[in-house]
Amino acid sequence: xxxxxxxxxxxxxxxxxxxxxxxxxxxxxxxxxxxxxxxxxxxxxxxxxxxxxxxxxxxxxxxxxxxxxxxxxxxxxxxxxxxxxxxxxxxxxxxxxxxxxxxxxxxxxxxxxxxxxxxxxxxxxxxxxxxxxxxxxxxxxxxxxxxxxxxxxxxxxxxxxxxxxxxxxxxxxxxxxxxxxxxxxxxxxxxxxxxxxxxxxxxxxxxxxxxxxxxxxxxxxxxxxxxxxxxxxxxxxxxxxxxxxxxx
Numbered sequence: 001x002x003x004x005x006x007x008x009x010x011x012x013x014x015x016x017x018x019x020x021x022x023x024x025x026x027x028x029x030x031x032x033x034x035x036x037x038x039x040x041x042x043x044x045x046x047x048x049x050x051x052x053x054x055x056x057x058x059x060x061x062x063x064x065x066x067x068x069x070x071x072x073x074x075x076x077x078x079x080x081x082x083x084x085x086x087x088x089x090x091x092x093x094x095x096x097x098x099x100x101x102x103x104x105x106x107x108x109x110x111x112x113x114x115x116x117x118x119x120x121x122x123x124x125x126x127x128x129x130x131x132x133x134x135x136x137x138x139x140x141x142x143x144x145x146x147x148x149x150x151x152x153x154x155x156x157x158x159x160x161x162x163x164x165x166x167x168x169x170x171x172x173x174x175x176x177x178x179x180x181x182x183x184x185x186x187x188x189x190x191x192x193x194x195x196x197x198x199x200x201x202x203x204x205x206x207x208x209x210x211x212x213x214x215x216x217x218x219x220x221x222x223x224x225x226x227x228x229x230x231x232x233x234x235x236x237x238x239x240x241x242x243x244x245x246x247x248x
Contacts, residue, residue, distance in 0.1 A: 134162075
């Protein structure tokens with residue numbers, strides 16, 4: 001069971017409010033219903049998202065069962081890595097608590113301190129081993145022009161962080177708007193190795209901010225099964241009985 005856990009995430013990077021297309025909060029709600037967490041990073045750099053932008057970022061993340069952070073551009077790389085890792089662990093913790101409830105009638109908080117520590121260590125280990133499918137949604141509207149070089153570097157750093165995980169991963173990159181005539185562009189379909197040269201050449205700022213259609217397009221990628229060929233991480237020992245060890 002645990003070796004086959006598959007984490008699905010959307011990581012939205014933007015610097016403002018959606019101003020075109022469908023409701024991004026509703027799209028995030030659809031993602032959550034499909035078991036896909038939606039995280040949002042709002043970038044500020046010499047300015048501010050404004051109250052509407054901050055509110056929208058928080059609402060999208062809440063609807064998508066994810067996290068929301070407002071950061072300066074220089075903090076982007078670290079924030080992307082930490083949010084991705086934390087959301088995986090958060091999802092696993094929810095699964096573990098459900099199993100504990102069924103076995104013991106309590107979640108991890110109800111265990112003795114030494115058992116809680118063991119559960120926390122197991123969640124951390126499982127987070128490193130879980131299969132990860134991640135869609136990066138990058139706002140390439142005109143206001144992002146000065147921030148895109150930082151976004152490129154942050155994605156490079158994220159790739160390095162993912163490569164050192166024990167678990168397999170696949171990442172897709174979508175930009176919005178895609179072009180003057182399309183809301184969303186699939187820059188890179190699901191792959192365990194990103195084409196960073198293509199990424200550097202193809203991130204161009206232009207147009208408005210169709211956040212809702214971008215989230216919906218990400219869902220289509222997941223639904224198409226583009227990431228189904230990930231090979232799960234395996235160890236010789238079978239951990240299916242891990243929860244039984246926490247009977248008190």
